[in-house]
Amino acid sequence: MIYLDHNATTAPAPAVLEAMLQVLGSVWANASSQHAPGQQARRTLADARARAAQVLGCKPAELIFTSGATEANHMAVRGLLAAAAPGRRRVVFSQVEHAGQLRLARALAAQGVPVDTIGVHPDGRLDLEQAAAAIGPETALVSLMAANNETGVLMPVAEVAALAHAAGTALHVDATQCIGKLPFRFADSGAAAVSLSAHKFHGPKGVGALLLRQGQPFVAQTLGSQERGRRGGTENLPGIVGMATALELLGDLAAEAARLRALRDALERGLAAALPRVHVWGQAAERLPGTSYLRFGRLEADVVLQRLERLGVAASSGAACSSGGSEPSHVLRAMGVAPAEALAAVRLSMGASSTAQDVDYLLHSLPPLLEPLLREEQALAA
Ligand code: PLP
Structure with missing residues (x-):
């Protein structure tokens, strides 16, 4: 996993x-x-x-x-x-x-x-x-x-x-x-x-x-x-x-932060190159080194998480679950993000176990699963 x-x-x-x-x-x-x-x-x-x-x-x-x-x-x-x-x-x-x-x-x-x-x-x-x-x-x-x-x-x-x-x-x-x-x-x-x-x-x-x-x-x-x-x-x-x-046990946090930042940036660059309409929130701001908060067009986060699960990848959506279903993240709402876009938010957060192999695997296996869904989404919107 x-x-x-x-x-x-x-x-x-x-x-x-x-x-x-x-x-x-x-x-x-x-x-x-x-x-x-x-x-x-x-x-x-x-x-x-x-x-x-x-x-x-x-x-x-x-x-x-x-x-x-x-x-x-x-x-x-x-x-x-x-x-x-x-x-x-x-x-x-x-x-x-x-x-x-x-x-x-x-x-x-x-x-x-x-x-x-x-x-x-x-x-x-x-x-x-x-x-x-x-x-x-x-x-x-x-x-x-x-x-x-x-x-x-x-x-x-x-x-x-x-x-x-x-x-x-x-x-x-x-x-x-x-x-x-x-x-x-x-x-x-x-x-x-x-x-x-x-x-x-x-x-x-x-x-x-x-x-x-x-x-x-x-x-x-x-x-x-x-x-x-x-x-x-x-x-x-x-x-x-x-x-x-x-x-x-924390060790050299500055070195670990640099390692994770490089992995995270490679992942974001690779996904944006392989797929249309990838949006990363907070990309221009100073961020935690391993955190990537993004959406793939307006594909619902649950749909993306299911595909990730199929690939053996554990990640989170940005939505808060409540008895009435998914609520858009209050953080994205405060940033002025529209509800339909906020419900597409997926958070990938790397840490000590994350490697360059993980990034390569994701870049190799995720785009083929999402690409047809994004194409379908665009066709419906046209
Ligand atoms: N504050 C922040 C920013 C967090 O990310 C979390 C955990 O997700 C908490 C508080 C709550 O931590 P705990 O569940 O350990 O009480």
Whole structure:
């Protein structure tokens, strides 16, 4: 199988599984217990925290382990909002945040919290003029993703951090798609809080973190003594050790990014040369190195995914599935893409397992399957 869905999740690395199994079997005591096994669990937790912090460029005390990025995102927004100075009640999101974060935005608005949104340009880049207009003296916090999970387009975190800083407000960055794909250091990020999720970089599912700048006013959302009172609940020690191990395995991310960028560009060039009406979104913008978000004419994404499946290729559509069928992606809608084109969106996301052979195979086998469909589509439109 050729796996082209690395933005959805990644396979746990063998060393991650090994480290987790060791902890699951041998270090199962509660890290809050006073007895010797509890102390061993506490030492294992402290060691994993120090190792993860080293790779993430943060202080160990700034790392709060969570069940993943969704929890980290929600606790960041609610925790920073609750701690904001009186008079600062507004929350700013981009229109292309992850679906879970937009649900939170809607829930806050329904509770009476004023929510401001920042749009994007047709190529997926954030509209910085709208950002400047939205962020002001009443802003409690800004929540912005570092890279979009669908288009891969990178967001201007440094520029928005400067706007937030000038307005005296906090910036939360959802770096879930960036960490593991591009070099990152919390200390240099300009953010007050950053979310991440281990399964996006060959760690286990169900574990992630919120990095929270030391001294940043914050109100805990899950009460308990763990994580310095900022996130209650017995720690998922095997998951945390798995995440620390995955972070240490990341290696030279700049070199890996260059490798994936070359593969991705070759794939996009080859498909556009072999087929008519191939459109790639965000191609002119700075993007995650392995992400390609494209459509083949207006062929429905499900039709293309079926052909890919036949070829043994796993990929994703851009559509959100709901009980009523497929909904066009909110990201593409924010970019001004027509619904019929948005429903044709297919995401190919490469990663550690991707090779030049995969690209050659796709370029050799996919165009003959799609070409007749595209011809038929054009004949019907004529
Ligand atoms: N934020 C972004 C940008 C994502 O891509 C994802 C996962 O797809 C999440 C948040 C949610 O991560 P998790 O499912 O690990 O909570």
